[in-house]
Amino acid sequence: MTKQVISAPAPTRLFTSDNAAGVHPDVVAAIVRANESHALAYGLDKYTKQAKDAFSKLFDADVRTEFVFGGTGANVLALACILKPAEAVVCTSWSHIAVDETGAPERILGAKLIDLPSLDGKLRPQDLHSVSHLRGHVHHVQPAVVSITQSTELGTVYSPSEVREICDTAHELGMLVHMDGARLSNAAAVYGATPEALRSFTIDAGVDVLSFGAMKAGIMFGEAVVFLKPHLGNRAEYIQKQITQLNSKMRFISAQYVELFRDGLFFRLGEQANAMALALFERTKHHKALQLDRAPQVNSLYPILAQPARSALQDWSFFWDWDVAAQQVRWMTAWDTTLADVEAFAVGVDQALKM
Ligand SMILES: Cc1ncc(COP(=O)(O)O)c(C=O)c1O
Numbered sequence: 001m002t003k004q005v006i007s008a009p010a011p012t013r014l015f016t017s018d019n020a021a022g023v024h025p026d027v028v029a030a031i032v033r034a035n036e037s038h039a040l041a042y043g044l045d046k047y048t049k050q051a052k053d054a055f056s057k058l059f060d061a062d063v064r065t066e067f068v069f070g071g072t073g074a075n076v077l078a079l080a081c082i083l084k085p086a087e088a089v090v091c092t093s094w095s096h097i098a099v100d101e102t103g104a105p106e107r108i109l110g111a112k113l114i115d116l117p118s119l120d121g122k123l124r125p126q127d128l129h130s131v132s133h134l135r136g137h138v139h140h141v142q143p144a145v146v147s148i149t150q151s152t153e154l155g156t157v158y159s160p161s162e163v164r165e166i167c168d169t170a171h172e173l174g175m176l177v178h179m180d181g182a183r184l185s186n187a188a189a190v191y192g193a194t195p196e197a198l199r200s201f202t203i204d205a206g207v208d209v210l211s212f213g214a215m216k217a218g219i220m221f222g223e224a225v226v227f228l229k230p231h232l233g234n235r236a237e238y239i240q241k242q243i244t245q246l247n248s249k250m251r252f253i254s255a256q257y258v259e260l261f262r263d264g265l266f267f268r269l270g271e272q273a274n275a276m277a278l279a280l281f282e283r284t285k286h287h288k289a290l291q292l293d294r295a296p297q298v299n300s301l302y303p304i305l306a307q308p309a310r311s312a313l314q315d316w317s318f319f320w321d322w323d324v325a326a327q328q329v330r331w332m333t334a335w336d337t338t339l340a341d342v343e344a345f346a347v348g349v350d351q352a353l354k355m
Pocket residue numbers: 019070071072073096097149152153180182183215
């Protein structure tokens with residue numbers, strides 16, 4: 001059988017992952033500025049002070065912030081600070097900590113993840129009740145932390161009241177709440193792309209500790225752990241070093257965050273990524289075969305794509321399979337995706353579906 005080839009020009013940018021995007025030029029410029037002279041190492045520099053202050057301003061509270069190398073490191077540090085021996089983390093079976101961190105939480109924390117099934121990537125209060133009977137029994141691991149992801153691994157978004165219900169239930173049951181915020185800029189865009197929007201489903205909703213992601217939102221490297229209840233991070237600096245997440249040249253992480261928060265760039269970039277996913281949905285939804293029956297909430301689409309269209313498109317402009325058995329793939333937009341990229345990609349989809 002001859003291989004089917006798409007002849008249209010491929011889009012400049014990929015629809016593979018928001019991690020495939022580069023770094024916003026203003027952030028690059030901030031890194032270059034931070035490179036001008038010497039600075040004290042391990043976070044004792046002025047950029048780190050400014051960035052930590054910027055986090056407190058963002059959350060309108062005296063939060064404690066620590067910077068780590070990446071998102072897995074942020075999740076592991078956050079959980080390491082709030083888990084005690086014999087305690088467990090409750091999460092969904094889709095959660096990044098359960099499926100995409102190569103067992104880092106289990107290995108480094110020595111803790112069990114209780115990963116519960118979820119159709120939409122969200123946990124609900126009844127899920128917490130379903131494991132609460134384990135608490136207080138000597139033969140059972142003790143569920144102590146609930147970890148939710150915002151926006152979720154399935155491209156869904158918790159509303160502020162849904163987060164509030166999870167937090168209230170967890171706290172009533174004696175558990176703390178960690179939020180994996182690898183895509184917080186996208187989630188904030190759903191509720192208005194402002195600091196108030198961000199607060200509404202984090203600090204105002206009762207979240208205790210946050211993994212604050214910005215690499216997908218347009219920075220080069222480094223994520224933050226924000227202790228919204230600062231006392232929970234009392235031993236953070238020691239644990240951070242012990243789990244290999246203390247960067248000596250911290251200023252290059254921090255300078256990026258100063259830039260990202262200076263003028264609302266963080267929020268604008270999340271809005272752009274979401275808007276482009278919506279544009280791609282609008283441009284491709286008429287293809288019934290894709291089964292795109294619901295508009296994306298954030299920056300990912302999960303169409304059904306049968307062969308030979310799937311391979312032809314992936315060879316032309318690569319994207320990941322999502323559920324091979326269901327012939328489902330993932331298309332994801334990023335902070336720098338343009339309407340021209342969307343149109344170019346959609347022309348390829350049109351061609352592929354005629355094959
Ligand atoms: C939900 C979620 N959490 C955390 C991360 C961070 O992972 P990494 O360690 O690759 O930065 C990702 C990255 O894809 C993610 O999607």
